[in-house]
Amino acid sequence: MSSSSPGHGLAPYDALLLVSFGGPEAPEEVMPFLRQVTGGRGIPEERLTEVAGHYLAFGGRSPINDQCRDLLAALRAELAGRGLELPLYWGNRNTAPWLGETMAEIARDGHRRVLAITTSAYPSYSSCRQYRENLWDAWSPVAAAGTELQVDRVRNYAQHPGFVDANLAAVREAVERLSDEVPHLLFVTHSLPTAMAETAGPPPRSETGSYVDWHQSVAQEITWQLRQETGVAHPFDLVYCSRSGPPSQPWLEPDINDRMAELAAAGVRSVVVAPIGFVSDHMEVVFDLDTEARETAEELGLRMERAATAGTHPAFVSGLVDLALERAAVARGEPAAPSVIEGGSPGLVVCPVGCCPNLREPGRPALCGAVAPG
Missing domain, CATH: 3.40.50.1400 (Rossmann fold)
Structure with a gap:
């Protein structure tokens, strides 16, 4: 067949x-x-x-x-x-x-x-x-x-086990390259205007929106899995890169470079930078992280290892x-049990009206939505 x-x-x-x-x-x-x-x-x-x-x-x-x-x-x-x-x-x-x-x-x-x-x-x-x-x-x-x-x-x-397991493997390998230390984990994603982040996902939403919540849950799951494997509880943060809006517009923070400066001042000696917000390496990874963030780490005297993206x-x-x-x-109309990490959300097969709205062009049509098309 x-x-x-x-x-x-x-x-x-x-x-x-x-x-x-x-x-x-x-x-x-x-x-x-x-x-x-x-x-x-x-x-x-x-x-x-x-x-x-x-x-x-x-x-x-x-x-x-x-x-x-x-x-x-x-x-x-x-x-x-x-x-x-x-x-x-x-x-x-x-x-x-x-x-x-x-x-x-x-x-x-x-x-x-x-x-x-x-x-x-x-x-x-x-x-x-x-x-x-x-x-x-x-x-x-x-x-x-x-x-x-x-x-x-x-x-x-993002909360599917395949995506999380790929990122877990990458973080594990980066941590092992710093085998003599317990690095602080910095989970990185692309910053967004806070107004966009707050409207991410279907209503009702948390105050920070699904974009931030989903990243937090992925970071927590990876950190928890590492602790189960090694017995080591790594401190971690969700941080952001690639801000591009005007200074007057609030965007998600903290910036990865700012957070590294705070960690260095607090006595942290090493970090693992894990780009969980990106499926593959592109310019936000190779410049913002591999170039700019690495330069910041060197200036601060931090050892930095960058985890791989999910890639292939x-x-x-x-x-x-x-x-x-x-x-x-x-x-086909068959029952399906979505695979998700513990406590995660399966997301939506069809996005309802009001999900992740276009704040600049509210009437712009989109495919694969609550009204098909719509």
């Missing part, structure tokens, strides 16, 4: 779509990419020039597309190993391969039910709903041309396929 046959495997889906952020691959692509990403947000030109310098210091090439290629290869191998014979496409929000062009290709190839997997694990506007808006933008021309193409997506998966860790790749199978079961 084929894995795409009704009632089996990934049916009713006939294609998978990896949706990622994108990044420049040559110096001349850097400023167009940054303008694409920040369009309509009022980011000063001098800030764009500053960030462009980060990319140019690495040859104008972000590592994110190469990491997506590696993830695609790992996913194809995992699918093949399970006998799941579905084509896997790739589309980016901000650079080639453009999501709209990939969606058109999917339609031309005759697929009519597609499951999207985003390279973003947490609920918030920028890490969830904005992807759904971009899916709408890519889907709309296909629908307008008369093609009946349905696009669903896997749920937010087998637990993460396997977990993504498990999530696709889980979503397919839901689409």
Whole structure:
């Protein structure tokens, strides 16, 4: 029986779509990419020039597309190993391969039910709903041309054991490289405007929103697992990087560099920096952490080890396929027990109205929402 046959495997889906952020691959692509990403947000030109310098210091090439290629290869191998014979496409929000062009290709190839997997694990506007808006933008021309193409997506998966286990393994390895010390763990994610963070996730929300809550729960789970394994209780914090808004706008804090300065002043001698907010290495990791934060650590006399991102860790790749199978079961109307860490949230298969709202354009449509599309 084929894995795409009704009632089996990934049916009713006939294609998978990896949706990622994108990044420049040559110096001349850097400023167009940054303008694409920040369009309509009022980011000063001098800030764009500053960030462009980060990319140019690495040859104008972000590592994110190469990491997506590696993830695609790992996913194809995992699918093949399970006998799941579905084509896997790739589309980016901000650079080639453009999501709209990939969606058109999917339609031309005759697929009519597609499951999207985003390279973003947490609920918030920028890490969830904005992807759904971009899916709408890519889907709309296909629908307008008369093609009946349905696009669903896997749920937010930061609290899935596959993602957590991959990050746990990375933190464990980084801690072992500091074997003579008990390092302070700094779990890092991208900062957001506090107004965006507070509206992350479906109502009712905590005061800090699901974005912060989910990161805290992942950090707590990793720290608890380490203690179970070693008997050592590592102190830890959730910290932030990559703030880009105007000084007058409140963003999530503390910044990783500020927190390291506080720790050094308190006598801490070593830190493990764990980028749990990122699925793979890209500029926020290789510049903000591997370059800027490392320089800060050296100035402060701190030993610093950076844990790997989930990347293509087998637990993460396997977990993504498990999530696709889980979503397919839901689409078939079968009972599904979402796999989550102890005390975690399974997230949402379909986002309700008011979930991670677009505060700048409240009426902008998004795919895979409470009204499909809507």
